[in-house]
Amino acid sequence: MLEQFREISQNRHEYALDWKKRTGRKVFGYMCTYLPEELVYAAGVLPVRVLGSHEPQDVSERHIYAMFCPFCRDVLAQGLKGKYNYIDGLVMGHACMHIKQAYDSWVTHIPTGYQYYMFMPQIVTHPKAKAYLTEELKKFKADLEKGLGKTITDKDLDQSIEVFNTNRRLLRQIYDLRKQDPPLVTGTECMDMVVSSQVMDKAEHNKLLEQALVELKNRKPPKSGKRLMIVGGECDDSGVAAMVESVNAVVVADDLCVGSRYFWNEVIPEKDRLAAIAARYLDRPPCPLKDVTAHRYRLDHILNMVKEFKAEGVLLIMQKFCDPHEFDIPVIASFLKEHGIPSYFMELDITIPEGPLRTRTEAFVEMLELETV
Amino acid sequence: MVQEAKKLYKTKPLENWGWAKELRKKYYERVMKAKELGLVLSSGSAHSRILGAGLENHIHFGGEPYGASLAQFPELATECVEATETLGFARDMCAYMRLYWGSVALNKSPWGEFPKPEFVIQSQICDSHSKWHQHSSEMLGVPFYTTEVPQFYPAMRPPDKYQVDYVAAQFSDMVEWIEKTTGRKWNDQLFADALLRLNRLHVLWAKICELNQAIPAPLDIKSMFALYWPSTSGEINEETENFYKALLEEVQDRVKNQIAAVANERARVLHENQPPWYALWFFREMEKYGCVCIGGGYLFFLGGSWELYTDEKGKPSMRVEKPIEERLGRPKNREDCMHMLSVLHFGRYRMITSSDAKRAAAVAIARGWKVDGAILMQNRGCEGLSLGISETRVALINEGFPTMAYEANMADRREWDEAQVRDRLEAFMESLGLKRLEP
Numbered sequence: 111m112l113e114q115f116r117e118i119s120q121n122r123h124e125y126a127l128d129w130k131k132r133t134g135r136k137v138f139g140y141m142c143t144y145l146p147e148e149l150v151y152a153a154g155v156l157p158v159r160v161l162g163s164h165e166p167q168d169v170s171e172r173h174i175y176a177m178f179c180p181f182c183r184d185v186l187a188q189g190l191k192g193k194y195n196y197i198d199g200l201v202m203g204h205a206c207m208h209i210k211q212a213y214d215s216w217v218t219h220i221p222t223g224y225q226y227y228m229f230m231p232q233i234v235t236h237p238k239a240k241a242y243l244t245e246e247l248k249k250f251k252a253d254l255e256k257g258l259g260k261t262i263t264d265k266d267l268d269q270s271i272e273v274f275n276t277n278r279r280l281l282r283q284i285y286d287l288r289k290q291d292p293p294l295v296t297g298t299e300c301m302d303m304v305v306s307s308q309v310m311d312k313a314e315h316n317k318l319l320e321q322a323l324v325e326l327k328n329r330k331p332p333k334s335g336k337r338l339m340i341v342g343g344e345c346d347d348s349g350v351a352a353m354v355e356s357v358n359a360v361v362v363a364d365d366l367c368v369g370s371r372y373f374w375n376e377v378i379p380e381k382d383r384l385a386a387i388a389a390r391y392l393d394r395p396p397c398p399l400k401d402v403t404a405h406r407y408r409l410d411h412i413l414n415m416v417k418e419f420k421a422e423g424v425l426l427i428m429q430k431f432c433d434p435h436e437f438d439i440p441v442i443a444s445f446l447k448e449h450g451i452p453s454y455f456m457e458l459d460i461t462i463p464e465g466p467l468r469t470r471t472e473a474f475v476e477m478l479e480l481e482t483v
Numbered sequence: 484m485v486q487e488a489k490k491l492y493k494t495k496p497l498e499n500w501g502w503a504k505e506l507r508k509k510y511y512e513r514v515m516k517a518k519e520l521g522l523v524l525s526s527g528s529a530h531s532r533i534l535g536a537g538l539e540n541h542i543h544f545g546g547e548p549y550g551a552s553l554a555q556f557p558e559l560a561t562e563c564v565e566a567t568e569t570l571g572f573a574r575d576m577c578a579y580m581r582l583y584w585g586s587v588a589l590n591k592s593p594w595g596e597f598p599k600p601e602f603v604i605q606s607q608i609c610d611s612h613s614k615w616h617q618h619s620s621e622m623l624g625v626p627f628y629t630t631e632v633p634q635f636y637p638a639m640r641p642p643d644k645y646q647v648d649y650v651a652a653q654f655s656d657m658v659e660w661i662e663k664t665t666g667r668k669w670n671d672q673l674f675a676d677a678l679l680r681l682n683r684l685h686v687l688w689a690k691i692c693e694l695n696q697a698i699p700a701p702l703d704i705k706s707m708f709a710l711y712w713p714s715t716s717g718e719i720n721e722e723t724e725n726f727y728k729a730l731l732e733e734v735q736d737r738v739k740n741q742i743a744a745v746a747n748e749r750a751r752v753l754h755e756n757q758p759p760w761y762a763l764w765f766f767r768e769m770e771k772y773g774c775v776c777i778g779g780g781y782l783f784f785l786g787g788s789w790e791l792y793t794d795e796k797g798k799p800s801m802r803v804e805k806p807i808e809e810r811l812g813r814p815k816n817r818e819d820c821m822h823m824l825s826v827l828h829f830g831r832y833r834m835i836t837s838s839d840a841k842r843a844a845a846v847a848i849a850r851g852w853k854v855d856g857a858i859l860m861q862n863r864g865c866e867g868l869s870l871g872i873s874e875t876r877v878a879l880i881n882e883g884f885p886t887m888a889y890e891a892n893m894a895d896r897r898e899w900d901e902a903q904v905r906d907r908l909e910a911f912m913e914s915l916g917l918k919r920l921e922p
Contacts, residue, residue, distance in 0.1 A: 172877060175861050175869050177575060204634055207610045207836065207870050214636065214838040215874060227636035229646075232613055233629060233653075242649040246633075249643070402613045404620065404627045431575050433866050437614040440571030 199224030297361020550579025578864030609867030638837030714786030838871025
């Protein structure tokens with residue numbers, strides 16, 4: 111039944127259209143996982159992550175400079191091509207300039223319906239960030255209520271938070287199965303699960319995860335090999351993990367926004383539900399642009415994950431031209447080296463050059479094997 | 484085909500040109516001798532210079548103007564960017580930053596060693612700035628403090644009180660950090676004076692740019708790149724203010740007496756984005772067609788204080804903003820100062836961080852400054868200023884302005900394809916109906 115996750119990811123438009131028909135409710139697109147989805151879900155709307163198609167395109171070049179990341183260009187292309195005509199709105203939590211450009215071009219040129227851009231602080235550790243973000247969420251909530259003509263109650267928020275927290279817990283349980291050697295679930299399967307959670311109603315996704323957990327706990331390890339962690343930027347094509355796992359390696363952990371960064375921490379309930387949601391987004395494992403102070407929190411988190419999941423090597427991946435990850439990757443590589451952890455860097459584009467990347471991954475894995483000998 | 488150049492207007496060199504150069508020279512001399520002179524040297528982005536202005540004897544070393552200056556030293560600049568790439572950083576990252584980091588790594592500057600600051604302070608005007616000085620401070624081994632300004636969409640709506648308060652609170656915290664880190668006392672009066680003066684500099688520069696609406700244009704963009712420097716970099720002092728007052732008078736006189744920057748002005752264009760700092764002759768090339776470049780969003784907004792609005796025709800327009808002291812009064816205490824600083828940051832930052840504001844500004848400039856076309860650099864060296872550049876081009880085309888786009892890098896000359904850019908410029912000039920006037 112694990113194939114269902116991939117099928118839904120790959121047929122996400124059909125899923126969303128069917129969900130709309132079944133429920134009679136609206137769907138809002140979002141581009142970055144710093145959107146506080148719980149709030150949107152509490153409003154009765156399904157938030158779905160807008161993802162690229164990984165096909166060559168030329169429709170976005172007029173709108174976004176070619177030296178901006180492939181993801182933002184691919185995402186805009188999907189909108190311009192009408193693939194997301196079924197969404198009733200587009201909402202954003204501030205992340206990076208490139209994706210902000212995609213949002214601007216989208217709402218300028220594509221009929222969008224409801225639109226909202228919310229600032230998500232970058233200095234997530236500032237003592238006043240939580241109070242600030244809570245105010246932003248209040249404003250977003252008020253705007254959602256006005257736009258949808260409905261009130262979002264504390265009960266709605268509690269139910270939404272519980273659905274999301276359950277999803278996070280279940281995914282953590284699945285990730286825990288990767289700590290075993292060999293792991294009971296592959297990196298490819300996990301990526302399909304996480305990506306599908308970004309495009310599905312999490313209440314429905316939770317049911318699939320529960321079934322998956324039963325199956326996984328009773329299965330034999332599907333494969334073994336050198337234990338690798340993938341760290342980096344947006345990479346929703348599980349073909350990348352599959353490519354890595356085709357060369358005597360298994361992806362046992364990740365620090366990706368289509369991986370653990372998406373679900374790692376829960377909302378810890380507070381009387382002020384919006385403050386609780388704010389805290390969750392500030393405290394989650396940061397992407398590079400939320401790790402901007404003198405102390406680099408990402409490094410500690412990545413090292414802990416390497417140790418917890420017993421990764422033997424780290425693949426550092428990023429979308430070509432992604433400035434935020436370009437800042438962090440050399441620092442992470444150097445930090446890992448200081449801790450005796452080998453790493454290898456790979457760059458992605460809209461289409462993944464599987465052949466060359468496989469050769470390079472294979473060489474990295476062979477190097478790890480030699481080190482073991 | 485070449486036509487004999489027929490001078491249509493009087494022209495003469497700018498009297499205050501030398502003063503601008505002198506201000507810059509003096510500033511870099513003081514930066515290089517900061518320790519000797521007993522100055523407190525901070526570094527960070529150029530606009531962060533105000534953030535340390537409450538310290539006595541403070542001088543700030545801004546990364547971007549340094550990058551622009553360093554770009555003009557070919558061998559050292561190449562050495563610096565290559566050094567940064569050796570450290571593992573990608574070539575498509577901010578060119579100013581790669582120059583700065585390389586300069587730190589090699590401990591070389593055009594004037595000696597890299598001037599090591601005591602601390603680094605930063606405010607995040609773009610994604611690169613968010614991380615640039617995080618790493619700089621690690622390379623330099625000095626303390627680092629960063630602040631941020633919320634972004635929203637659409638950009639032109641005024642910020643909410645809680646947003647202004649958040650930024651003001653960050654600045655207040657920063658003052659405490661500076662005092663603790665440097666062991667020096669913050670002088671609120673000194674800071675208030677510097678803040679008001681900085682705003683006056685921005686208003687003065689905006690007034691000077693506004694005068695370029697005149698036909699013929701009294702200033703050309705190449706000269707303006709030297710003249711705008713003190714409004715964005717350098718020291719915030721009485722001499723700088725006097726310079727701009729004198730320059731304003733001079734340019735007003737040029738407008739009154741129809742003294743042109745380009746004696747045979749037949750056409751006008753704007754330029755969006757930074758220039759290729761190592762190839763500023765590019766702007767002289769268009770003058771050979773009788774085409775003057777009157778400036779653009781980068782030049783006007785980075786050092787100028789403007790109000791962007793929608794006019795009675797529903798079109799974007801802009802005017803010089805009133806000085807902040809007129810709008811908010813003189814700050815009475817630190818809280819007032821930080822509130823004022825916060826308000827000023829919102830106004831300025833959206834011209835970097837917001838695609839929608841930038842294209843509105845480009846249309847406003849094209850209309851207000853009566854241009855015949857627009858030249859836009861798709862700048863590989865700056866993701867911040869390249870944010871929205873393609874949409875700006877589309878917006879200008881939709882408003883009926885012909886455009887020419889060229890790809891280059893404002894500070895990494897290895898990405899300068901001179902032949903291609905010349906060809907494009909020639910074709911663009913011809914498309915505007917211009918013939919080359921002199922060889």
